Amino acid sequence: MAIDFKQDILAPVAADFAAMDKFINEGISSKVALVMSVSKHVVEAGGKRMRPIMCLLAAQACGENDLTQTQRLAAVIEMLHTATLVHDDVVDESNLRRGRPTANATWNNQTAVLVGDFLIARSFDLLVDLNNMTLLKEFSTGTCEIAEGEVLQLQAQHQPDTTEETYLSIIHGKTSRLFQLATEGAAILVGKPEYRQALQQYAGHFGNAFQIIDDILDYTSDAETLGKNIGDDLMEGKPTLPLISALSKTSGTDHEIIRKSIATGGLTELDDVIRIVQNSGALDYCRLRAQQETQLAIDALAILPESIARQGLYNLAMLALDRIQ
Amino acid sequence: MAIDFKQDILAPVAADFAAMDKFINEGISSKVALVMSVSKHVVEAGGKRMRPIMCLLAAQACGENDLTQTQRLAAVIEMLHTATLVHDDVVDESNLRRGRPTANATWNNQTAVLVGDFLIARSFDLLVDLNNMTLLKEFSTGTCEIAEGEVLQLQAQHQPDTTEETYLSIIHGKTSRLFQLATEGAAILVGKPEYRQALQQYAGHFGNAFQIIDDILDYTSDAETLGKNIGDDLMEGKPTLPLISALSKTSGTDHEIIRKSIATGGLTELDDVIRIVQNSGALDYCRLRAQQETQLAIDALAILPESIARQGLYNLAMLALDRIQ
Numbered sequence: 001m002a003i004d005f006k007q008d009i010l011a012p013v014a015a016d017f018a019a020m021d022k023f024i025n026e027g028i029s030s031k032v033a034l035v036m037s038v039s040k041h042v043v044e045a046g047g048k049r050m051r052p053i054m055c056l057l058a059a060q061a062c063g064e065n066d067l068t069q070t071q072r073l074a075a076v077i078e079m080l081h082t083a084t085l086v087h088d089d090v091v092d093e094s095n096l097r098r099g100r101p102t103a104n105a106t107w108n109n110q111t112a113v114l115v116g117d118f119l120i121a122r123s124f125d126l127l128v129d130l131n132n133m134t135l136l137k138e139f140s141t142g143t144c145e146i147a148e149g150e151v152l153q154l155q156a157q158h159q160p161d162t163t164e165e166t167y168l169s170i171i172h173g174k175t176s177r178l179f180q181l182a183t184e185g186a187a188i189l190v191g192k193p194e195y196r197q198a199l200q201q202y203a204g205h206f207g208n209a210f211q212i213i214d215d216i217l218d219y220t221s222d223a224e225t226l227g228k229n230i231g232d233d234l235m236e237g238k239p240t241l242p243l244i245s246a247l248s249k250t251s252g253t254d255h256e257i258i259r260k261s262i263a264t265g266g267l268t269e270l271d272d273v274i275r276i277v278q279n280s281g282a283l284d285y286c287r288l289r290a291q292q293e294t295q296l297a298i299d300a301l302a303i304l305p306e307s308i309a310r311q312g313l314y315n316l317a318m319l320a321l322d323r324i325q
Numbered sequence: 326m327a328i329d330f331k332q333d334i335l336a337p338v339a340a341d342f343a344a345m346d347k348f349i350n351e352g353i354s355s356k357v358a359l360v361m362s363v364s365k366h367v368v369e370a371g372g373k374r375m376r377p378i379m380c381l382l383a384a385q386a387c388g389e390n391d392l393t394q395t396q397r398l399a400a401v402i403e404m405l406h407t408a409t410l411v412h413d414d415v416v417d418e419s420n421l422r423r424g425r426p427t428a429n430a431t432w433n434n435q436t437a438v439l440v441g442d443f444l445i446a447r448s449f450d451l452l453v454d455l456n457n458m459t460l461l462k463e464f465s466t467g468t469c470e471i472a473e474g475e476v477l478q479l480q481a482q483h484q485p486d487t488t489e490e491t492y493l494s495i496i497h498g499k500t501s502r503l504f505q506l507a508t509e510g511a512a513i514l515v516g517k518p519e520y521r522q523a524l525q526q527y528a529g530h531f532g533n534a535f536q537i538i539d540d541i542l543d544y545t546s547d548a549e550t551l552g553k554n555i556g557d558d559l560m561e562g563k564p565t566l567p568l569i570s571a572l573s574k575t576s577g578t579d580h581e582i583i584r585k586s587i588a589t590g591g592l593t594e595l596d597d598v599i600r601i602v603q604n605s606g607a608l609d610y611c612r613l614r615a616q617q618e619t620q621l622a623i624d625a626l627a628i629l630p631e632s633i634a635r636q637g638l639y640n641l642a643m644l645a646l647d648r649i650q
Contacts, residue, residue: 032473034480087442091435110416110479113438117412117445118472124449125465131458140450147443148357154435155359 003322005048008315012308013056016067016074020052023075027122038103038115042082045100051182052078054203054316058186060309061301062195069130073189076126076139077182083119084146084178086112091154092236135188142181149173153238160247160259162239168208175214176207183313201300206317209293213324215240216286219277220324234273237265241289243273246282254280287324294321328647330373333640337633338381341392341399345377348400352447363428363440367407370425376507377403379641383508383524385634386626389515394455398514401451401464402507408444409471409503411437416479417561460513467506474498478563485572485584487564493533500539501532508638526625531642534618538649540565541611544602545649559598562590566614568598571607579605612649619646 003009010017028039052074059070088094089102090112096102104112120143127139153170156162183199218233219242233240239262246258254276261269277283297317304310328334335342353364377399384395413419414427415437421427429437445468452464478495481487508524543558544567558565564587571583579601586594602608622642629635 030469030473032477032480035473035476087438090438109434111476113412113415113441114472114475114479116438116442118469118476120442120445121465121468121472125462125469128458128461128465133453133456133458136453136461137450140446140453143446144355144443144450147439147446148355148360150439151360151436151443152357154439155357 003315003319005319009057009312009319010053012060012312013053013067016056016071017049017053019068020056020071020074020078023072023126024078027075027079027126028119030118034107034111035115035118038107038111039119041106042086042103042115042119043079045098046078046082047098049078050316051081051178054179054313055182055186057309057312057316058183058199059190061304061307061313062187062190062192062199063305063307064186064190064192069189070186072126072130073135073185074182076123076130077178077185079119079126080123080143080181081178083116083123084150086116086119088150090116091150130189132189135185138185138188139181142177145177146173149177156239158237158263158265159239160262162244162262164241164244167239167241167244171208171211172204175211176204179203179207179210195304198300198303202297202313202317205293205297205300206320209290209297209317210320212241212286212290212293213320215242216283216290216324218242219274219283231267231270231273234261234270235265235267237262241286242277242282245285246273246277246280249280249282249285250276290321290324294318328640328644330644334382334637334644335378337385337637338378338392341381341396342374342378344393345381345396345399345403348397348451349403352400352404352451353444355443359432359436360440360443363432363436364444366431367411367428367440367444368404370423371403371407372423374403375641376406376503379504379528379638380507380511382634382637382641383511383528384515386524386629386632386638387512387515387517387520388630388632389511389517394514395511397451397455398460398510399507401448401455402503402510404444404451405448405468405506406503408441408448409475411441411444413475415441416475455514457514460510463510463513464506467502470502471498474502481564483562483588483590484564485587487569487587489566489569492564492566492569496533496536497529500536501529504528504532504535520629523625523628527622527638527642530618530622530625531645534615534622534642535645537566537611537615537618538645540567541608541615541649543567544599544608556592556595556598559586559595560590560592562587566611567602567607570610571598571602571605574605574607574610575601615646615649619643 024043028043030036055074055077056067056070059067086103090104090109094102095105149170180200180203183203184196187195187199243258243262257269257272261273294317298314301310301313349368353368355361380399380402381392381395384392411428415429415434419427420430474495505525505528508528509521512520512524568583568587582594582597586598619642623639626635626638
């Protein structure tokens with residue numbers, strides 16, 4: 001039976017999830033009108049809020065029943081995520097995110113850069129209120145790695161020689177690291193250090209799977225299901241796993257088409273690239289890697305006590321995989 | 326006799342100032358090559374490093390003799406300052422800062438945004454290592470106010486109705502708040518809470534004076550002495566105190582020229598604007614305000630015990646004032 005997001009993932013923490021909104025709203029409050037309206041715009045454009053749900057589920061899976069403090073942490077996670085999206089959209093010159101105009105498109109790059117800075121600062125400000133030095137160190141170090149991952153991605157743009165290893169470093173920073181902060185952070189906050197490693201492993205591997213799946217969908221999906229256009233990554237010359245894998249599986253003309261597409265970006269060769277990515281077995285390899293990472297994520301959950309929250313984390317990883325089945 | 330920067334300000338903390346470099350270098354170390362080279366570029370483009378010197382002087386003025394920990398705080402202050410400059414240059418589309426190409430000009434906006442994010446994150450990371458929750462709270466709140474000030478400045482751009490009160494809020498965020506973190510932060514770190522308020526007052530008023538002086542120089546100085554071009558603020562339609570004051574002191578054509586110049590930006594009316602700012606008494610008013618703020622800054626130092634470090638803070642404020650005498 002298909003996994004249902006509300007019933008099989010959100011349900012155990014639904015009340016806390018709703019209560020969390022209060023802290024997000026507190027987080028974006030500002031005396032400066034422009035800060036308020038931009039923050040509101042970008043926070044409301046949020047999707048399923050998967051990261052804060054992960055955070056709440058992780059705390060409950062650690063055996064914590066009172067998630068009041070975790071609600072605050074979950075809000076911080078979402079704000080930090082939003083801040084990175086705002087800056088990402090400036091960097092990628094994106095006009096749309098999930099079908100809504102981005103901050104840089106609605107206002108301008110300047111506003112988006114500065115309000116992104118505000119959101120980063122506010123995230124730390126709310127985090128400091130949780131009064132937990134271990135948590136703060138984890139977040140400050142993690143946030144550095146996230147920024148480094150974004151720069152690494154920029155550095156790899158238009159580079160056909162990017163290795164799978166570099167790709168993994170990039171997605172660790174741009175996706176998996178924040179997943180880890182959400183789940184391992186919950187273990188730290190509720191005082192269950194014995195579960196830190198398991199949750200870090202879960203989130204790290206799930207994050208990798210999630211990003212690989214996202215990168216597969218860029219060559220197989222359409223705007224309606226993904227909220228972005230097919231070929232977005234190709235357009236920007238981003239050497240994601242489908243292309244890296246296609247390079248390793250091809251030679252001759254096909255190989256050169258992929259190399260050139262990464263080097264130049266743009267969509268003139270999109271049809272050819274999609275054909276090569278599909279026929280070379282590159283997408284099969286990506287699907288296999290996504291499955292492997294999901295399995296590792298799920299395996300890591302084993303040391304946590306059985307609970308509906310743990311099941312929720314399991315379901316979340318399985319649901320992501322459904323997108324490429 | 327004229328104040329000498331090295332002898333009358335830097336001297337008491339010269340050894341600690343030199344030692345601080347190690348922590349700045351640690352701060353910008355990264356596995357990602359592009360992060361390293363950009364960070365190095367922008368940190369080396371630093372000026373006199375007035376903020377970290379202020380921080381070291383403040384700790385010593387509190388009676389602390391061992392400034393090892395304060396060196397780390399001073400490095401954080403400089404990194405945070407650098408991070409804001411990197412993003413400011415993106416926002417202002419500046420190509421030069423202190424005669425050197427900016428990060429956005431040398432690389433591109435994308436790189437500058439992301440490396441700026443890294444520097445913010447690293448600043449917090451190094452700050453967390455100082456293991457002081459009061460300090461962290463002060464910094465996280467202060468950093469929010471700094472970002473808000475920057476957004477407020479953006480919001481006020483091209484707005485001729487900007488009041489002096491709004492201007493003061495802007496310069497509090499863009500300049501004075503970090504001065505406060507540097508000095509009040511030092512009092513927190515060395516465990517002298519009794520001097521927090523005095524140092525906060527000193528830095529707040531000195532910051533205001535410093536920025537007003539900077540804004541005066543935009544209408545009186547030249548590129549050689551200032552490292553920026555005359556009329557930079559006017560170019561961008563920034564309603565700084567000289568223009569706000571000129572509006573309050575003029576009517577008729579002169580008044581309209583200033584209003585229009587703020588609204589449109591650009592330098593077509595530069596000569597007229599300079600004439601009006603000078604003849605209307607606006608610059609005299611700005612000088613008076615800078616003197617008043619400097620006096621308030623100096624007065625605040627009175628409760629600190631007499632020392633060469635306190636004298637250094639005094640001299641720093643007086644030296645800034647020299648620039649408009």
